[in-house]
Amino acid sequence: MxxxxxxxxxxxxxxxxxxxxxxxxxxxxxxxxxxxxxxxxxxxxxxxxxxxxxxxxxxxxxxxxxxxxxxxxxxxxxxxxxxxxxxxxxxxxxxxxxxxxxxxxxxxxxxxxxxxxxxxxxxxxxxxxxxxxxxxxxxxxxxxxxxxxxxxxxxxxxxxxxxxxxxxxxxxxxxxxxxxxxxxxxxxxxxxxxxxxxxxxxxxxxxxxxxxxxxxxxLGGEERLWLDVAQQEPVLEKLGEVAWVEGKGVAVRIARAEVPRLLSSLLSENISVYEAKWIRPDLETFFLAETRDSKA
Amino acid sequence: MALPVRSELQKIFRQRALFAAGFLAVPAFAVLAKIFTDGILFARVARALPAAGIDPVLSAARSLGVADNSLAQLFFALGVASIFVVDYRFATWRHLIPRRSRLAFWSAKSVAALACLSLSLLLVALGDLGVTLVLAVLRGQQIGDFTWAISVPVFFLALLVAVAELLALTAMTALLTVVFRSSMAAVLSVFLFGLATVLLQVYLGSSSELGWTPSAAASLARSGVFDGGRFQVVPYLSGICILLCWGVVCGVLGFVLFQRQELPSE
Incomplete structure (x- = not known):
């Protein structure tokens, strides 16, 4: 009821x-x-x-x-x-x-x-x-x-x-x-x-x-890895659809097991990674995405 | 219905200054005026005259005519508007509306206003009675000499006129308070309306053309009680009916507006 x-x-x-x-x-x-x-x-x-x-x-x-x-x-x-x-x-x-x-x-x-x-x-x-x-x-x-x-x-x-x-x-x-x-x-x-x-x-x-x-x-979306990198374009090109710009960095949809390999491949291509962290989906991000989308 | 009335009375009693201005000022002024005028008369003339013919109840009945005084109506309107405006002023409708129907609140406020006005009229009459008795005793009249019983029906007839006039005033003030959501605007409008009808009556010299106004209707009803030495049914009932019509029309109009009134912010 x-x-x-x-x-x-x-x-x-x-x-x-x-x-x-x-x-x-x-x-x-x-x-x-x-x-x-x-x-x-x-x-x-x-x-x-x-x-x-x-x-x-x-x-x-x-x-x-x-x-x-x-x-x-x-x-x-x-x-x-x-x-x-x-x-x-x-x-x-x-x-x-x-x-x-x-x-x-x-x-x-x-x-x-x-x-x-x-x-x-x-x-x-x-x-x-x-x-x-x-x-x-x-x-x-x-x-x-x-x-x-x-x-x-x-x-x-x-x-x-x-x-x-x-x-x-x-x-x-x-x-x-x-x-x-x-x-x-x-x-x-x-x-x-x-x-x-x-x-x-x-x-x-x-x-x-x-x-x-x-x-x-x-908030059911997957966790995402957020990277603060020196150059965003090479990362976006390399990772294709699983990566997107988020704030001042790049967010990547990736399994935890794949992270070491990703980081070493970026380093091997001379892309500097200053920070890497897991971001859990939260209501604030969801709210901002929904209200911004509808404003647009 | 009984419970919201008690809460309305509690609210107006707790606003002491407004309660005093709205419902105690008129009796206080009326008694002071009575002491002043009758006191002068007593000191200058009446002391030397025989005390026969003083009728305190008839005097009290006449004192109820204060309900027709424009200045008294200004104070009464202030008291009534204070009861109706309190939940707009403090934005407290949000606490009340979900709890009961709007009709219950409207009725409770109307009943509370009429109860306070009746108290005010009672104080006016009691004050007049007291002053008349004291002055009569000072002139040597014995309490046992007063002719109480003869004027008691006159008192109740005059009380009904005063209540009917204040019912019309209450309904008009309530309607305007809902329209303006402000006591000042409502009180001034009621006062100006009352003053305008009195001035028109004076200008035209007869109440017949303006018999539909509350002031003229009250005068008509009072003439049925006090003029000619005996009770005249037709002018009395005509006046009362016109006053009741004002009360019912303004009251229903005010309630309909209140019932449909949006309160996006009180």
Missing amino acids: TAIELNDVSKSFGFGATRIHALEALSLSIPSQGVYGLLGPNGAGKSTLLRMICGLVRPDRGGISLFGEPAGPPTRARLGALIDAPTFYPFMTAREFLAMLASVSGVRADVPALLRRVDLTRAADQKVSGFSLGMRQRLGIAAALVARPAAVILDEPTNGLDPDGMIEIRHLIRRLAQEEGLAVLLSSHLLDEVEKVADRVAILNRGRLVAEGKVGDL
Whole structure:
């Protein structure tokens, strides 16, 4: 079963020449368990998509289903969301804010436990206006969890957190998915973060879906040998289709056993090799390749 | 429905300055004005006159006419707009919209605004009652001499007019707050509209041509209560109906706009 399903969703803002297509015929299925990463450069349509799921923005075309039913107030009540920068009533304390959200949701929430979970116990009775960005981020995550949701939408949840805080939130996200069985839709610019926690990812660019699948499958390409050589042309000529320019060097698709022979043949042809290293496929490289391709 | 109302009340009570300006300033000014005018009258003239004929409940009923005062409406509109604008101002719709239907939030804000306005009217009436009683006792009247029962129905009829007028004001302010997403723009528009209708009424010299405006409708309804010495049903009900029409039309229009309003950033 899917937690969130988008069918052929489109959304534009503005009129005439200033019209911007935020999303174009987007279809996605987010499973009811696990972490689903949403990636995309600025302006790709991620925030519009998240706001649309939460009912803040209406699609021009297409439909959204939540937990197998058309999206509406009853199904949206099963979502928890942290969208964009966390915003609060500055005149309330963290405890009051969470209690208020729980009462609006019609649930009895264990606010002290929730505050402990995001490490805000000591600041529980401070007004939110005095919170640092990291504390606001933690309170935003607590707000998303206050009504015991079945699916959580987290938009840049580690923004403003220190490295320890980022690791804690990453663990929290994994726990939510693995131990509590929630669906987590995680939007982030931090590709490394998404790669570490997400089971599946979707990459958006200019409102379109450019790649989607399991992280392992998307990065399923072979490792490649990267060479920093004095002259690239002779290497490319010698190796043909298995070599290409990558950055300031040459990448070679080659088996590990073949490397000593390759290096000695380059040296024998007086091609200086300054550095040779194995490069594992990562999400950043994949992301850049996908978003650059579609820009072109 | 009950729970969002409580959260709306909590939000406005926590914004103390706005709550005081919107809902406590008018009763405070009304009581001060009553003390000032009746105090002068008491000091200059009334002390020497017999104390008979003072009716505190009727005086309290008349004091509810403050709902028709343009300056009072400016403060009331500020209070109402503060309730409706808070989630635009702090960009907190994103926390609320996924949790309940927009109708629940719209209704909760409307009920919270009307509850605060009713509290304000109650304070105006209680303040007037208190000042009248104190001054009457100072003039030597006994509490047992007051004719409470006769004016009680008049008080409730006048209260209904004031509530209906403030219902129309609430709906209009809510509509404009949703349109502008700003309390200042909404409050100024409501104030200018109220002022313009009052000026037109003064200029034309009769409320008949402008009977459809909230101010004229309220005057019509009040004339049914206070003019002629006895209750007149037709002007009273006509005025109330016009005010309710304003309330319903603006309220429904505001809700429809809010229901369809995009919130790409609050």
